Amino acid sequence: MIKRIVMNPRRDATGADISIVWFRQDLRLADNPALNAASERGIVIPAFIWSPDSEGDWPPGGASKWWLHHSLEELSKRLEKLGAKLILRGGNPLDELKSLVRETGAKAVFWNRRYEPFAIEQEKDVAKYFQGAGIESESFNSHLLFEPWEIENKSGKPFRVFTPFWKTCLAAAQRIQKPVPQPAKIVSPKEWPPSLSLSDLKLSPQRDWANGFARVWEPGEAGAGKNLKRFLRDSISGYEDSRNRPDQMGTSRLSPHLHFGEISPRQIWDAARQHKSASAKKFLAEIGWREFSHHLLFHFPETPTRPLSAQFEKFAWQKNAAWLKAWRRGRTGYPIVDAGMRELWATGWMHNRVRMVAASFLVKDLLQPWQEGARWFWDTLVDADLANNTLGWQWVAGCGADAAPFFRIFNPVLQGEKFDPDADYTRSWIPEIAALPDKWIHQPWNAPKDVLSKAGVELGRNYPEPVVSHAIAREVALERYARIKDS
DNA sequence: TGAAATGTTGGGGCG
DNA sequence: ACGCCCCAACATTTC
Numbered sequence: 001m002i003k004r005i006v007m008n009p010r011r012d013a014t015g016a017d018i019s020i021v022w023f024r025q026d027l028r029l030a031d032n033p034a035l036n037a038a039s040e041r042g043i044v045i046p047a048f049i050w051s052p053d054s055e056g057d058w059p060p061g062g063a064s065k066w067w068l069h070h071s072l073e074e075l076s077k078r079l080e081k082l083g084a085k086l087i088l089r090g091g092n093p094l095d096e097l098k099s100l101v102r103e104t105g106a107k108a109v110f111w112n113r114r115y116e117p118f119a120i121e122q123e124k125d126v127a128k129y130f131q132g133a134g135i136e137s138e139s140f141n142s143h144l145l146f147e148p149w150e151i152e153n154k155s156g157k158p159f160r161v162f163t164p165f166w167k168t169c170l171a172a173a174q175r176i177q178k179p180v181p182q183p184a185k186i187v188s189p190k191e192w193p194p195s196l197s198l199s200d201l202k203l204s205p206q207r208d209w210a211n212g213f214a215r216v217w218e219p220g221e222a223g224a225g226k227n228l229k230r231f232l233r234d235s236i237s238g239y240e241d242s243r244n245r246p247d248q249m250g251t252s253r254l255s256p257h258l259h260f261g262e263i264s265p266r267q268i269w270d271a272a273r274q275h276k277s278a279s280a281k282k283f284l285a286e287i288g289w290r291e292f293s294h295h296l297l298f299h300f301p302e303t304p305t306r307p308l309s310a311q312f313e314k315f316a317w318q319k320n321a322a323w324l325k326a327w328r329r330g331r332t333g334y335p336i337v338d339a340g341m342r343e344l345w346a347t348g349w350m351h352n353r354v355r356m357v358a359a360s361f362l363v364k365d366l367l368q369p370w371q372e373g374a375r376w377f378w379d380t381l382v383d384a385d386l387a388n389n390t391l392g393w394q395w396v397a398g399c400g401a402d403a404a405p406f407f408r409i410f411n412p413v414l415q416g417e418k419f420d421p422d423a424d425y426t427r428s429w430i431p432e433i434a435a436l437p438d439k440w441i442h443q444p445w446n447a448p449k450d451v452l453s454k455a456g457v458e459l460g461r462n463y464p465e466p467v468v469s470h471a472i473a474r475e476v477a478l479e480r481y482a483r484i485k486d487s
Numbered sequence: 488t489g490a491a492a493t494g495t496t497g498g499g500g501c502g
Numbered sequence: 503a504c505g506c507c508c509c510a511a512c513a514t515t516t517c
Contacts, residue, residue, distance in 0.1 A: 244488085356488065395488085407517040408489050415489090474490085478517060 016042035018104050018189060022097060022111035022126075023048045023086070024119075026142055026261035027071045028221040029078055031179035033140035034110040039183040045104055045193065046079055046186075047087040048072060049096045050201045056118035058304070058386055061379035063348035064259075066210045067219050069203035071260050074220025076198070084186040087195040094126050101135055103193040108136035112143060112261070115294050116386050117301035145169065145176050145265050145291055148298035158299040160308075160401040165295070166288040179267045212346040217256065217382065224257035232271060239279040243286075246340075246351035247425040252283070255383035256349070258290065265290065293391035296401050304390045305371060307399035311484050315399075318367040326467050327362050328376055330429070333459075333466035335442055336416035337361045339429035346429075348382035353419050359396040360410040365473040367480070370397035398481075406481045409474050416442035432462045 019038035023046060026032055038044045052059035060068060076086040089096040097109055109130055113123065123139060130137040141147055151168055152158060159165035204210075218226065231252040235242060242250025257263045265287055272280055272287075300308055307313060326332050330341035340354035350358065355377075362373045374393040378384045394400025398408070420426050423441045427434040433444055435455035440447035444457055445466055452459065459465050 353488085360489095404488070405517085409517090411490060474517095481517085 016187065017108065018043040018045060018106040019108040019110055020097065020100050020104070020106045021046045022093070022109060023075070024111060024261075025114055025259065026112040026264075027075045028224070028262050028264070029075075029082075029182035030221065031142060031264045031267050032112065032182065033142050033180060034112045034138075035186075036180055036183055037138065037140065038108065038110045039186050041108060043187045043189050044084060045087060045100065045106060045189060046075075046084055047089060047096075047100055048075075049093045050088070050090045050203070051093050051096075054093055054118065054122055056116065058116070058118075058378065061381075061384055062205060063210075063213070063380050063382045064384050065203040066205060066213055066348070067217070067256055067260060067382045069198065069201070070219035071262060072198055072201075072203075074222065074262075078221060079186070082183075082186045084188050085192050085195070087193055088198060088201060090196060090201060093122055094129055097126060098129070100193055101130075101133075104189060106135070108138070110137070111139050113139045113141055114143065115148065115298045117297075120298075142264050142266070143261060144294055145269060145287070146172065146295075148295040151295060158295060159292075160296075162289065162292050162402045165292050166285060169288060169291065176269055177266060179264060179270055210348075213348050213382065216347045216349070219256070219260070219262070221262045224254065224263035227253050227257060228263060228268065228271060232275070236272065236275055236280055236283055237277060239283050243282070244353045244419050246343075246354050247420050247422065251352065253349070255385075255388070256381075259383050259385040259388075289391070290388060292401075293385075293387040296391055297387040300401075303394060303400065304374070304386055307370075307397070308394055308401055309399045309403070312397070312399035314484050316367075316480050316483065317369045320366065320368065323366045323467055324362075324368050324372055326464070327358075327366060327368070327373075331464045331467075332361065332366075333445070333464040334361065334412040334416075334470070335423075335426045335430055335433060335444065336412050336420060339420075339426045342429040344377075344380050348380065350381075351425075353415075354425075355392065356396060357410050357412055357415045359393060361412055363393075363397045364406075364409045364477045365412075365468055365470055367473075367477060370394065370399070407478060409477060411470060413443045413470070430463070433457050 019041050021035050021038045021044055026034070029035060035044070072086065072088070079086050087100070100106065101109065109126070127137050127139070146169060151165065153164065159168070217223065235250050235252070239250065242248050254263060254268065258265065268287055269284065272284055297303060327341060330338035330345065332338055336354065337358045340350045340358040343354070344350040359373055362368050363370050370393040374389055377389055391400060395403045398404055398406035416426060423438055426441055433441060433455065436444055436447060436457060437451065440451060444452065444463065445459060457463055
């Protein structure tokens with residue numbers, strides 16, 4: 001194909017080609033193929049466009065915005081060290097890219113692909129426009145190990161079950177590309193186009209509720225690297241067991257870094273596969289679940305709001321605003337559930353084991369639609385990711401791909417006793433019952449009166465009575481499930 | 488990446 | 503010594 005030459009009077013005086021790198025969920029310099037493509041070509045204009053109105057029904061929530069603010073700050077600093085600058089814009093992505101091309105005389109636009117339905121449409125529009133305008137545009141995969149259309153079962157359909165999906169991925173593992181190093185230098189234009197300042201994007205919370213976040217998290221590429229290093233050094237060998245322990249630092253805590261692309265799955269794959277243990281395989285399988293969720297969202301774009309299993313459309317939920325509120329606030333009266341919900345609120349994250357317990361409780365004990373839970377997580381998680389969040393909630397509700405059977409109902413008392421045996425986790429998030437002995441801390445309503453009063457616990461006053469009885473709620477849930485089962 | 492109900496087994500107390 | 507019962511421990515089935 002012959003490239004059309006576009007004369008532009010404002011071309012950079014050096015004559016070198018100018019390319020825009022449209023940063024999105026790839027806020028890193030290493031293993032960033034779009035950035036590398038641009039820097040190999042010549043002058044690079046790195047740009048981020050804040051466009052919450054172009055995110056379908058899923059504009060980033062408060063916690064995500066907090067993270068994004070700090071991640072952009074870090075990316076800016078890293079680019080500045082290379083003599084470059086991150087151009088910030090707000091508005092419709094295509095309009096802003098058009099302006100940037102016009103202002104800079106850029107000849108090419110590069111980006112790394114996303115897989116949410118609205119993001120795919122956005123990219124199609126951008127590619128189509130620039131093709132028509134004679135500007136080169138190219139997108140790359142850096143967000144997944146494989147493209148969703150590359151992995152299929154023998155009849156050419158997407159997998160709906162994780163194990164065969166992941167087996168197929170592992171069999172194709174030699175196709176996973178090695179991470180590419182970050183460009184040694186980035187050539188800058190003589191003059192930078194206008195940029196908003198970070199504070200103009202208004203990503204930081206008005207009220208200062210995110211203090212707890214900063215104590216736990218270090219957004220950005222450096223923080224991602226530290227977490228990976230710490231995990232590989234301290235935790236991967238015991239991961240099989242410790243991953244289920246919210247009272248321990250047993251997980252990688254890479255989820256928000258992965259969501260914002262501060263680290264790529266290829267980098268994680270490359271680093272972790274050196275470890276040959278069963279635990280390392282388990283960890284890589286978690287990267288596999290992330291991969292699976294993205295492939296599913298690509299193939300089934302309705303699933304953020306609609307159950308993959310159609311019969312669940314008829315499930316008789318029992319909407320109850322008070323119960324939903326109690327769950328959100330961490331006031332259900334079930335300590336392990338409340339601890340998780342408070343950890344989420346305070347830090348923007350919840351341990352995965354506790355996510356399963358808390359989610360199961362909302363869906364199966366409180367009979368609230370899983371979409372309500374997904375929406376709350378979306379607003380409060382720093383790692384809120386449409387693919388992962390959707391799969392997680394549909395898995396818990398039993399209505400998605402490779403879902404837990406509906407009748408698999410977590411008992412919050414047993415889960416607490418099993419996975420937070422010393423109750424360190426529960427006590428740290430629910431100080432009002434911290435003085436209860438281990439025997440009763442996961443079920444304070446069963447504690448003898450004198451034990452409660454000795455611990456300074458007055459149920460219904462400083463800690464709630466259970467919002468529902470688990471034993472009864474379980475029966476009700478099973479009965480409602482039976483009603484839709486064979487339809 | 489469950490839990491509860493139900494079934495089975497085997498040791499020990501006891502007549 | 504033997505059979506019976508109880509029940510804990512474990513296994514299987516069911517939801």
